[in-house]
Amino acid sequence: MEDLKGKVAFVTGGANGIGLGIVRAFLEEGMKVAVADWNGDHIAKARQALAGNNAVHFVRADVADRDNLRDARDEVLNAFGKIHVLCNNAGVNGGGTADDPDFGAWDKAMAINLGGVINGTKMIVPVIKQHGEGGHVVCTSSMAGVVPLPGLAAYSTAKYAVRGFAESLRMQVAPLGIGVSCLFPGATRTGMLSAPEDDPTFDPAREASAGDFQKALWDAARAAIDPQDTGRAVVRAIKDNRFYIFTNAEFLDEVRERNREMEDAFPNDTPPEGRRKFETMRADMVRDLMAVGNRSVSGGDGGDFGLDLNSTAVD
Numbered sequence: 258m259e260d261l262k263g264k265v266a267f268v269t270g271g272a273n274g275i276g277l278g279i280v281r282a283f284l285e286e287g288m289k290v291a292v293a294d295w296n297g298d299h300i301a302k303a304r305q306a307l308a309g310n311n312a313v314h315f316v317r318a319d320v321a322d323r324d325n326l327r328d329a330r331d332e333v334l335n336a337f338g339k340i341h342v343l344c345n346n347a348g349v350n351g352g353g354t355a356d357d358p359d360f361g362a363w364d365k366a367m368a369i370n371l372g373g374v375i376n377g378t379k380m381i382v383p384v385i386k387q388h389g390e391g392g393h394v395v396c397t398s399s400m401a402g403v404v405p406l407p408g409l410a411a412y413s414t415a416k417y418a419v420r421g422f423a424e425s426l427r428m429q430v431a432p433l434g435i436g437v438s439c440l441f442p443g444a445t446r447t448g449m450l451s452a453p454e455d456d457p458t459f460d461p462a463r464e465a466s467a468g469d470f471q472k473a474l475w476d477a478a479r480a481a482i483d484p485q486d487t488g489r490a491v492v493r494a495i496k497d498n499r500f501y502i503f504t505n506a507e508f509l510d511e512v513r514e515r516n517r518e519m520e521d522a523f524p525n526d527t528p529p530e531g532r533r534k535f536e537t538m539r540a541d542m543v544r545d546l547m548a549v550g551n552r553s554v555s556g557g558d559g560g561d562f563g564l565d566l567n568s569t570a571v572d
């Protein structure tokens with residue numbers, strides 16, 4: 258989508274942090290924006306921050322609750338008529354480690370960080386398909402979906418899965434003129450990663466006695482990305498129809514190292530022709546569907562890979 262003016266966006270977790278940064282960047286482009294968030298205090302603050310802007314519609318919704326999210330979508334369709342851009346952004350910290358026998362926190366974190374992305378997509382992409390004007394979906398993963406985060410298995414698991422889901426979605430809807438991007442934030446100054454200065458009750462004595470890791474984390478928060486810059490990076494990716502949105506250059510060396518390690522782990526033999534031929538065909542198709550750039554909305558041949566271009570059912 259090159260021209261965002263007048264288009265309608267639905268941003269989950271849009272009342273704070275990165276979501277609010279995306280909302281502000283969309284408003285700069287002249288879009289109408291639905292802010293869906295489960296936190297009433299965040300909604301009240303965002304409403305105040307964006308006061309006087311009648312291109313914003315706030316709706317209370319929990320992305321993990323399907324009935325709730327469906328009602329929010331329908332409320333937004335009543336208010337704005339259409340939705341063109343979906344940002345599956347709501348997320349929470351936590352969920353526990355891989356060996357913790359408790360399932361409660363794990364299931365809750367997965368239901369939001371992964372389930373919320375799936376619910377939003379399955380409910381809103383069909384309405385984007387139905388109006389036929391094209392659109393875009395942005396899923397918020399994390400650098401924890403590219404390099405592992407020790408101690409936060411539930412978070413990393415969900416964020417790696419968001420990346421896979423978003424890649425498959427991109428290939429599925431590309432022929433319909435619907436673009437998909439995946440956002441991989443590193444340290445960004447939000448409710449999820451705040452510096453001591455963001456908390457008026459913070460006792461400076463705590464910093465003096467804190468361990469090296471905690472001190473480094475606070476310094477990372479102090480030097481973290483401004484969410485509105487992240488919002489503008491999202492706008493650029495939508496306009497270019499680019500899948501990957503990276504904002505934090507400090508991860509590049511580590512990503513290169515991991516990619517090299519994966520390449521080095523492959524067997525050194527020559528694959529048989531049957532395997533090679535099929536995977537070459539598949540890879541050619543993937544390359545085409547993942548390629549940067551906008552497509553017309555005219556549809557196309559779904560090929561033999563299960564791309565169902567004709568379904569316009571809405572749940």
Ligand SMILES: NC(=O)c1ccc[n+]([C@@H]2O[C@H](COP(=O)([O-])OP(=O)(O)OC[C@H]3O[C@@H](n4cnc5c(N)ncnc54)[C@H](O)[C@@H]3O)[C@@H](O)[C@H]2O)c1
Nearest residue numbers: 270273274275295296319320347348399444445447448449
């Ligand atoms: N801040 C970072 O450094 C960072 C890094 C990597 C990824 N992320 C990701 O960015 C996204 C936004 O996080 P943030 O840093 O802006 O945090 P934040 O806490 O400032 O904002 C998240 C917003 O999502 C809302 N939310 C949470 N759960 C929800 C639910 N179930 N339904 C609806 N709304 C819900 C919250 O109320 C809040 O307004 C998350 O997916 C997070 O995992 C953030």
